[in-house]
Amino acid sequence: MRSLIGALAALVLLAEPALAQEAARRYGDFPVIGSRAAVWVAAQLHLFFAAFVLGVPMFAVVAEVIGIKSGEERFDKLAKEFTRLLLVSYSATAVWGAVLVFALVTLYPGVWTYLAEIFDVSMWVYVGIFFFESATLYLYYYGWDLWKEGRAKWFHWGLGILLNLWGTTVMFIANSWLTYMMSPPAEVTPDTAPGMVQFWSAFANATWMPINIHRLIANVVFGGAIVGAYAAYRFLMAETDEERAHYDWMGYIGNFVAISALIVLPFAGYWLGREIYEFNQQMGITMMGGFMSWLWIVQAFLIGVLFLTGNYYLWVGMGRIPGAERFQPYTKYMLVVLVLGVIVWATPHSMIASRDEISAMGGQFHPFLGVLGVMSAKNTAVNLMILTTFLSFLLYRRANKEPVVGWAGRGTMVQGALFGIAALVVLFYGVYGYFVPAIVRIGFSVYQVLAVLSTIVAVVVLDVLMLRGATSRGEIRWGQMPPRSQYALFILAVTFTWLMGLMGFARSGIRQHWHVFEVMRDTSVDAATPALGYASVVISVCVLIFLGMVAFIFWVGGLAEKPIITKAARGEGPHAALQPAGGD
Amino acid sequence: MLLQNLKIVLVVLGTLGLYTWVANAIPQVESEVPAQLSFGADVTPEELVSAGGQLFAGAGACVTCHGLEDRAPALLSDYGGAGPIGQRCADRVEGMDCKEYLYASLADPYSYLVEPFGPIMPDQRINLSEDQLWSLVAYLQDQGGEVTVTGADLQSTQASSAGGAASQGGGGAATAAASGPSSDATEATAVMQANLCFGCHKLGDQGVVLGPPFDGIGSRRDAAYLRNSILNPNAEVPEGYQEVAGLMPPNFGQMLTAGQLETIVQFLASQR
Amino acid sequence: MRFLDTPFRQALAVLVVAYVLIDFGIPYIPPLFGVDSAPVPNTVVLQYLLTVLAGLLLWVSDNDERWTEFKRPIQEVLVRPDKRVGRAVLLVAVPVLVAFVTWGRVKPEVTAPPSFRSIHPAPPRSITFQGETMQLAGLENPLRSEGSLEAHNEVGKRVYYQNCLPCHGDALDGLGHYAHGFNPAPLNFQDVGTIAQLTESFVFWRVAKGGPGLPREGTPWNSAMPAWENLLTADEIWSVILFLYEQTGNDPRTWEEAGAEEGEH
Structure with a gap:
């Protein structure tokens, strides 16, 4: 949806190359908070939802296959509930994508035109895949009860895999646009007309793959954390023991997925950092030793919180074993x-x-x-x-x-x-x-x-x-968990979300006063990269909006929900809970 | 139910508030944007040098590498025994005079690498405008050499550069004959910088207020008083500075030449 | 230890012990290694105590029984009729404490507020000293291998007393006459964290280039150390470095087993 609008906008603007040149120096003005903050919030919220929408299917299919293999129905139910969350978040992702595109077109028309001229084909492809992804998602969710048995179940699982493939492709395409802004190929200079930029070298630029991998893993972490918070909320609001047991278990799995994926994330980050240094020394120095060096102190603080809270949740959980x-x-x-x-x-x-x-x-x-x-x-x-x-x-x-x-x-x-x-x-x-x-x-x-x-x-x-x-x-006496532990899940989710916003600021901020690094200069009033204090306020606002919307969406989704838990979901087999989705 | 929701909201807000507070409690650094300069054909060398100096130390980020000396050669101080850049620039490449060399090495750094440093400097035309480049050239020439950049130079590259803005009125007849850029003011400032006067005294945007500031000092003190205060700092301590009395080294009489001392004194006395 | 039989009191005890260890214990560690003691800055004490407090809260609440036990004394003081005196004392004491802390933070003071400083500078691989390029990496003090050490030491002593004394002090402890006027304070060479951690080439770099030669990463700060390369010869600097190590009894780090990564000040 958002890309459709994007592509349309691009077409309109491309029709008049001369106009586009003119537009390169034009900026819109957003009232009160300014253009930069407007685009920042739109992009960050789109990314929060997109990360959730991409991360969750990954462990939905894993949970489903565990369910098929072990014959335990509760894994299947878990996978289905994940997918339901997916369904309701999907439109929010698209809405924020549209907001982002409109914000870019109206506030940064020059940048948008430039990027559209280089990436036009990939934008069309993006839209196409987005259609297929939506279709697959609907089939996957609404076909759940239809394709339940035998070979049909495997077909259904195949749809889940396909859903992941579409999602990953969509993300890879969009990543190329923003990594091009960070690390355009060496042969592109300020004088290169966007039409002359070689598509593939712009697409597969220096930081594209590292960002792809980094985001892939981070999406799993993020999805796990949000699922954990969702489960925690449902747990606290639950009225029956069955519900409590189910959501306790779900929260545990969300937390497990998040923490396990988090442990490999630093390696992807290391690779990305190395590529940045290799692409441009100055950029690397700016990131680690220049004006951003204090950012890593804040990151250290957040990671300390993650470690303490993650362990605390496990320790409290021991009380029910x-x-x-x-x-x-x-x-x-x-x-x-x-x-x-x-x-x-x-x-x-x-x-x-x-x-x-x-x-x-x-x-x-x-x-x-x-x-x-x-x-x-x-x-x-x-x-x-x-x-x-x-x-x-x-x-x-x-x-x-x-x-x-x-x-x-x-x-x-x-x-x-x-x-x-x-x-x-x-x-x-x-x-x-x-x-x-x-x-x-x-x-x-x-x-x-x-x-x-x-x-x-x-x-x-x-x-x-x-x-x-x-x-x-x-x-394990699922459900016999004190509410304190569930607040720990909330803190984990907030911390992961905030950390994601912070790292996004780092990635985007090291371009400094460039739209496209050393190719297209930011000549707007907001060209200076803000200090960490300002950034933290914007990040906090984004996280707040995101969590508020998630709460609303999940609430709305819950209104029409058929009781997903029929019988006791607890304890079907002693070790079942310890082989969670995405785990072994 | 409501209480439960309220608790959750409080936990979320508390966590967010904590992170925001931490991020605001640490030093706040904003990355600067190089200011866009625009000079007419009648620009004076002094204007160029001062603009170049600000760029060099500030938004141009030159000192990130030049001056540290493990990433790039020193420019303001001596490098390789040939003196600061203004002295050695003309001898760097055969057939290129100082001005040409400096501009070319800003525009195409990889072709003018200095052993043993690696190719890490970006093409400065990307980052800076033509006017800014020429002001940097002027500033670097000023480091021990003579400033020969004129308004005509600015016009020439502007006309040739692809996206160049419309030429700014006037035409070729650029003048700016002045060749003695080191006026008394810049020399006095240099002497004061070398002697760390701005470690305690403030003048304009330089220095800190530990001792009496120099802004407008000429209207408060005459030259004789200033001279005496430099040579014999503790003879008379002005009101409000008793706490730092005795801090200023009493040996400037030995450290400054008579000429330097007079330059500073006259310069300060002219600060009204 | 009857007193320590409830989680609340245990937690309180741990907190007090942690405070004592951090604020009074840590200063005793450096003397064990023959270094002058130094107090822990308040910001760091606060940061550590908050971490310990967070850990304690996790501990008292990670088990249901302990959590109930922990909360009981608090609850009792707040609601039980026979604890009225304690409650009253608490209700007065807490606001007074808060008020006192607030007053302490906002009352006018003559001292400058705490200053932030960015990361320590990394030394360059090579510098230009009076027109010649010097490779710092692997560089040893040349005076150690030529001539008589005592003679060099005498030269160094003279150089020190003529130039360094006003700031770095008679005892090489960074407490010269002018020292109290500077921020950052002049380096205390007796401290094991300063020249004992550094190679002589690093010290040479700092002496030769002084405050003005600090890399941009080292900002924001305003070291008043002059660039001595303008005033001293290389041999004079090397001999004064020799003197610093001789006089303080420290050994410089050598290149085989030392990194000159840590900064000064």
């Missing part, structure tokens, strides 16, 4: 590790201090705390926090199980040893990092991450083998 009381005494030690981790992770290298304090410290470095402010300490802290979070998951998974295999005791010891070794490796390189040059030290972070990741993989493999046929100490 019989047998978890064995492990609960250990959570306080994990909490100590996490709190110490956050303290180190957020310790500023140079402190904010008054004159007297500075003279008492002998400079803005603290002789002891300054040591914690450098990269070595922070990498160590964050790796230990990842390890601790993983341990939380492991204990949660193990809580109500009693392994029956003969080597269980030894297996657990090996797992413990693996944890110990990983922690030691991380600590060793963290401390050793103080005694080597920076060049070597940067390499150490790779060893630390590898130690943590390989431990995670090895421990999971061991755990799966060890818990084969394990006896249960009792089923």
Whole structure:
């Protein structure tokens, strides 16, 4: 829909190339908040909805296939409920897309014309795929009960896969437009007429693939977090125990998906950062060391919140698992590790201090705390926090199980040893990092991450083998969860959403006063890139609008809802809940 | 039900508020946009140099690399023993005079790389207008050399550049003969910068107020008083500055030449 | 430890212990390594305590029983008739505390407000010193391998007392006569976090280029350190660096096992 309008607008403008040239220097004016903020809000909201709409189908199909394979109906129901959320969010995505296009056409006609002239064909293709995507989505949702059995079910699942393919393609196409603005190919200069730009080199530009992958993963994280918040809301509002049980379980899965995908996200981010540095040194320096350097302090704070809240949710959840009381005494030690981790992770290298304090410290470095402010300490802290979070998951998974295999005791010891070794490796390189040059030290972070990741993989493999046929100490009492935990899910969702807005500001802001970096200059009154404080206000407003709309849409969607839970959705099989969608 | 909703809204608002507060509590830095300059044919070298100086230190972001010296050669100070850029520019490339060389290396940096630095400098024509480029050239020439940029230069490249705006009235007869750019004012400022006067005294947008500001000091103090205050800072402490008395080094008499001292004194006395 | 038998009191105790450790304990750590003690800035104390408080709230609430136990004393004070005195005290004390803190924050003071400073500067790989390019990476103090160390040390001493003394002080502790007037304060060479963390080439860079030579990443700040390359020769700078290390008993970082990444001040 939005692209249709876009393409139409492009056609109209393309009809008069001379006019288009004129328009290149023209800007519209949006009252009160200004053009920049208007387009910013429209784009951010479109992206929030789009990320949700792209992330959710991914684990809907995974949940569906788990349902088919295991024969457990509740996974199928979960997948269907995901899809229902999708259906109602889909139109919001399109609406905000249209708002964005109209905002661009009216406020930044020059930029729009320029981009339309280069990307016209891909815009038409985009519209076409959008049609197919909508059609597939309707078939997928409304055909759910029709194609229920046997081969028809597999056909239905195939539709889900197709839906993902369309969605991913649509995102890849749109990504090319905005990555072109960040990293236009080297042969494009300010004098290049847009009609002369080679389509494919503009399409597959330097940062296109890194952004594609980064967004793909981030969409899963985001979708999981929003689903978690949705489930939390339904849980708090539930009137029956069945409902509570179902939404408790759904919230758990949303959280699991979000946190698991989050752990791989930094690698995609690292790749993107490297491509940016390779594309243009200056851009990279602006991002990491220039006027944006303080942004990463805020990011560190948000990530600290994510770690604490994510673990907290698991610990509270242990209260509803019989047998978890064995492990609960250990959570306080994990909490100590996490709190110490956050303290180190957020310790500023140079402190904010008054004159007297500075003279008492002998400079803005603290002789002891300054040591914690450098990269070595922070990498160590964050790796230990990842390890601790993983341990939380492991204990949660193990809580109500009693392994029956003969080597269980030894297996657990090996797992413990693996944890110990990983922690030691991380600590060793963290401390050793103080005694080597920076060049070597940067390499150490790779060893630390590898130690943590390989431990995670090895421990999971061991755990799966060890818990084969394990006896249960009792089923998880889904639904018997204190409301506090559900607020934690809200905080997680808000934090993920805000973090996404912040990183979006970073990505878009490093272009500085360029529409298309070093090709098309921003000559509007809003050309300067705003400071972080202003950006944070805009992000907060966007998040607020987004959550408000989501609440409204889900409420409206719920009005016409047939009771999705028929019987007790709880506890069909002891280990079912521990193989959630997107997990193993 | 309502209470529950209210609680959720409060949790969400609280989280958002916390993040917004944190982001506002840290230093606020806005990225600058290079100002668009436009000069007529009768532009003076002083105008160009001052505009170029602002660009160099500010929005042109030149100092991100030049001056740090591990990314690019120093321009304002000596590099490779050939003096600052204004002195060495004419000798860089055979057959190119200083002005031509500077403009060409701004416009096409990769062709004029200085060993051992890598090709990281973008074509400055992308970022800056012709007028800005020429003001940078003038500013760099001023670093130890003579400013030869004139209004005619601005016109010439503007006419040839593709999207160039309409030529700005006038025509070729650009003049601006003045070749002695280092007037007393710029020299005095330079001396004061070198001696870190602006570490404690404020003048215009330079410096901080720790000691008495220099703005309008000529209307409050005469030259003799100023001279004495520089040579013997603690002899008389003005009202309101008792706390910082004794802070100013008493050895400027040894550090400044008599000429420098007089330049500063006359310059300050003229600040009315 | 009968006193510590409820989660509320335990949490309170942890918070108090954390405060004591952070505000009074951390200053005792540097002396263990032979460095002068230094107080923890208030902003950092606040940040750490808030983190600990968040952790404590997670701890008391991650288990239903503990959460109820934790809330009970609070509830009791607020509603039980026999706790009326405690309630009254609390209702007076809390606003007074808030008022006191607010007053403390807004009352007029003579000291400058805390200043922000951006990240520490990374040293350049090479600099131009009086017209010659010097590779900083891998550079050692040339005076260590030629002539008599004592003689160099004497030169360094003279240079120090003629030039550095007013700011960096007689005891090389950054407390010279003018030191209190500067922000950032002159470096304390006795501190293990300063020259002991740095290679001599880094120190050379900072001495030679001073405040004006700080890279743009190091802004916003306004170090008053002059660029000594205009006033001293290379040998004089090297010898004064030698003197700094000799006099403070610190060893410079060497290139085999040291990075010159950390900044000064």
